[in-house]
Amino acid sequence: MHSCSSRVSGRNEQVGEEIVRESPSLQFKKVDYRDKDALVAAMKGVSLVVHSAGPFQQRQTAEVLEAAIGAGVNYQDVCDDVDHMEMSRSLHDDAVESNITAAICTGIYPGISNLMAAKAIRDLDAAPEQVTFDYFTAGTGGAGPTILSTTFLLCGEDVRTYVDGKPSIKKPASGVRRVDFGEQVGHKNVFLLNLPEVLSIAEVYKVPNISARFGTAPDIWNVLTRFMACAVPKKILTNQALIAKFSEFIGPLVRAVDAIVGGTTAMRVEAVGSDGSSRSLLYGHEELSECVGIAAAAFTWHLLMSKNLPKGVLYPEELLSDPDEFEAVLESGVRTAFDWKTFTEKSL
Known part of the structure; x- marks a missing residue:
């Protein structure tokens, strides 16, 4: 003991x-x-x-x-x-x-999601050609102003992805696609954000094509996020103190919405091999603040x-x-998930 x-x-x-x-x-x-x-x-x-x-x-x-x-x-x-x-x-x-x-x-995410990507890559039948990280969190996931500030600040950052082994810069909150997060969560819209697991997986595993996306509920928050990324000047979106004040200002509204939509979090991490083989790991949890x-x-x-x-x-x-240590940490990190599955078919 x-x-x-x-x-x-x-x-x-x-x-x-x-x-x-x-x-x-x-x-x-x-x-x-x-x-x-x-x-x-x-x-x-x-x-x-x-x-x-x-x-x-x-x-x-x-x-x-x-x-x-x-x-x-x-x-x-x-x-x-x-x-x-x-x-x-x-x-x-x-x-x-x-x-x-x-x-x-x-x-x-990042963290357990990195291990999910590593596991998916190791289980492929060929060299990895593509890795996609897709995340969903209802409302703020119970994390309140912190995740709100994080999302708004990320709207001021160009998104780093990899295409054909080369860095490719995308606009924040662009590249919207719909992803299946399993029966309990369903299909959700997600958009590109600048997240560190893209760079770490590229460095460690030399995967030529990598991107990360995020979405939330209700969808009006996604619309607001994409609007801010397009319409609000970057100097405002990268001002941490100002964004923190704005997040606190709309805090009562956010808490009211959280009470309705809950804090469900889901991740789908997919690796595709050069031979077309695919491995997807799906994770779902009732509350972001708890699963972090x-x-x-x-x-x-x-x-x-x-x-x-x-x-x-x-x-x-x-x-x-x-x-053995890898599997032990991954198993411990997902032990309270309501969904934990591996698929061999592609998500889209």
Whole structure:
């Protein structure tokens, strides 16, 4: 039997006190992530730092990872932003020199979705020719302003895809298509967004054609998102403070809609081989906010328990080179899903 103690850090003392009231075994320490010295001090004596203070979009530095490297402490984040991921990857050599493991993008998507893609690729009968990531979340999935801010900020980012082995830039919220997410979720419209798993799968598996799409419900939110991507100036969409205020302003409306549509999340990840063979993995969960925590916890447990962690700044698919450990983390990450299937036919 293994046990561990956890402490929570953040800038908002009121939120910290509420967390401790709900979970008395936790400790809370007020820390501003922008204060590197305070971060390093807060990390003293811990085995792992888990960074979940999103949104990650429009961050200019990877402060928490830099502090973890300085403190010599293993690190994990649930980053869902390409630029922040690349900033983190640029610290790979520093992490190796500090002898730490830094696992980045270890939430549900990206995170478990990366492992789904890796599994689909490995199960193909030929070399991978194409990988598509399709995601759906009803409303905000129970995540509230954070996912709302993330989506709006992504509307200000050009979308990186791969076509025939070369980077191909697309407009945000373009490329709409309809995807089958299984019987319980049904067919949903999804559109292109700039997501980090596209780049990591391209780098690790050399897949020539890759893209990622996202959609929500009700469909009016999709229409609003596409309108913002087309009509709102990029300098507004990339202003994190302004987007956060806007997300808070429409928060009451969003919460009312969430109460009606729920927080269902679904993922369909498909790999197609050069011979036309196909593998699709389908995942469905009742609540985004819950499944993100479960997914991150699967990676956390591995980082705490594994005796042979590679060093450096690593994508999820790089972290788990051992087949047994790979399957264990994937199984743990999807254990509460209401849908978990593998298909051999194409999604469209």
